[in-house]
Amino acid sequence: MSDNVVTRIAPSPSGFLHVGTARTAIFNYLFARHNDGKLLFRMEDTDPERSKEEWKEAIINAMKWLKLDWDGEIIYQSQRIDIYKEYALKLQELGNAYYCYCTPDELEAKRKKALEAKEFVGYDRKCLHLSEERRQELDAKGVPKALRIKTPHEGLASFSDIVGGDLTRDYLEMDDWVIMRSDGRCTYNFCCVVDDHLMGITHVIRGNDHIINTFRQCTVYDRFGWDRPNFAHIPLILGKDRSKISKRHGAVSVMDYDTQGILPEAMFNFLSLLGWAPGDDREIMTRQELIDAFTLERVTGANPIFDPVKLEWMNAEYIRNMDDNEILDRVRWVMIDAGLTTRLSVEAHWHWMLQVVRLLKERVKTLRDFPTQARYFFTDEYEYDEKGERKHFSDSAVIALLIALRDEFSGLSDGFGEDEIEKALRSLAERLEMKPAKLIHPTRLALTGLTGGPGLFELMHVLGKEKCIARLDRAIEYLEEKFS
């Protein structure tokens, strides 16, 4: 591939960054970076009713979250209205566009009639045949006029798609569509081509719901005599029920996944594999590995399925393999948000927090799981799990066991090392002639309120001697009351 590849991402700010658009952005990014090319960013914000500032900002933030660094400044279509107009008039001067004076009512009536008769619904080209005299007359009256492109009237429209192969459509099914409305504003397909041409886009990579637009857009390239870019239309992402992914399937806004505790690295990796595969069995791939492996030829023709379970699995893998400091740096906000700690406290107890992270990183799927699973490290306010209580706190004999354990642990060093804790518990079990599990389960329930979690000796070390003793005392007191 030549080294002057230029791709673009062109979101419409009519909502937050959708996972489908994010996937398209990722493919454009990977293709550009693989070819040492450029990725440009164009905001398609010409529709004032649907484009909101907050959505533009949200889209930019989501692009940044995914580290989809684009080249150059963002191009805003809303600032280029005059350029589009200039090009529309140019096309008219070239004789490839003509004014249409038909009123909306007239057009609607014709459309209805055609629909009823099951005939071609497109524009009937009435104004193409107006005499110069008639045109001047209408202009003199100030009748509003739109500009329509001249589409070939016969033969096949075709383009070659890198993913879909040769695609064709009968020109008979296409009409002379409006490129500039009577208010001087140009329409979407026209602006898109003018921009792609002026921006020097070599590869248009987008969802295959745009194929219908591409046929129209090709007419614009042809009528200007411009080279067409390469097109690659990628299959749309489906939900597990094989319908187009929507809110029904869960979050569709990329940043909702941030809120859910998904790492951007995992999201990037996951979305890269929706409709593309490296050709071997790799799934966890770094950004650089993805860049190195990415080619459009490997984009699959079939619709990929968005599987949230797989995303969580991948996220868990990323968390497990991430540096502890890095995880803590990200998860601290989630912990603070959950009210477990404060910014200052995290800073003051960074080393201790790292130990908590280390204990839990193998067991969580998302960053959100950290506060849930780490609660007992930060607060004494927890209840005993109901099921656990029925299992391990149902016999008053457990009181004596907890007292023995408390006494055993009291004799240990302040460092409260994992090994010495383990040794103490096991030797007590031996002396009492019981299995260590008989002591381990009630101890865990007393210290954490839970029945599962990281290794007991490790978590006891992180909790520290003082807390462990105090919590055993609390459980003893609770049980004494319960059985009194």
Ligand code: GLU
């Ligand atoms: N603005 C269009 C969209 O958000 C994309 C247009 C394009 O990629 O050509 O779907």
